[in-house]
Amino acid sequence: MAEAESPNMTGNWNIELTFADGARHSLRFEAQTGGKGTLLLTDPQAKVWGAAKSSEAKWFQGEGNAVTFSGPMEFLLGNVGRDAGTLTCNGKFETPDLITGEVDFSPSVGEGPSKHGKFKAVRA
Numbered sequence: 001m002a003e004a005e006s007p008n009m010t011g012n013w014n015i016e017l018t019f020a021d022g023a024r025h026s027l028r029f030e031a032q033t034g035g036k037g038t039l040l041l042t043d044p045q046a047k048v049w050g051a052a053k054s055s056e057a058k059w060f061q062g063e064g065n066a067v068t069f070s071g072p073m074e075f076l077l078g079n080v081g082r083d084a085g086t087l088t089c090n091g092k093f094e095t096p097d098l099i100t101g102e103v104d105f106s107p108s109v110g111e112g113p114s115k116h117g118k119f120k121a122v123r124a
Contacts, residue, residue: 007093009059009067012124014042015089017103019117027087028054029069029121035060039071039087065093073105084108089119097123 015027031037038054057071070088077083085108091101099121106114 007061007065007096009061013099013121014124015119015121017087017117017119019103019105019115021115023075023115023117025075027073028124029057029059030054031059031069037069037071039069039073041073041075043076045076067091067093067099072108075105083112089121091119091121 009031010033011031013029013031015029017025017027019025026042028040028042029037030040035058037057037059039057040054041052055072057069059067059069061067068088068090070086073085073087075083083105086106088104088106089099089101090103091099093099099119101119103117103119104114105116
């Protein structure tokens, strides 16, 4: 018997993050072949800083329907600062067009604590 084909990660994904502190963010992830991709913050308030710039990201599919993607990310702090760090999403395909799972954000500057939460990614 042939094994079922694993879901295809490549393509564009709209991601909604919700951290434990209630903070919510919207992102776009473009998964390219070879485990490469880009992350782009699409929060409405991100426009305060001008045109958003995407950052290089990486992804890989694990056993079964597991998938992980990560990359550098900057979230706005109020209207004067930025919280820069690494965003990592560990999830599973619920359907070929829906991934859900856990998200971690590790700040790259200072001793700030990591943020944890949940994410949902829907194929665009």
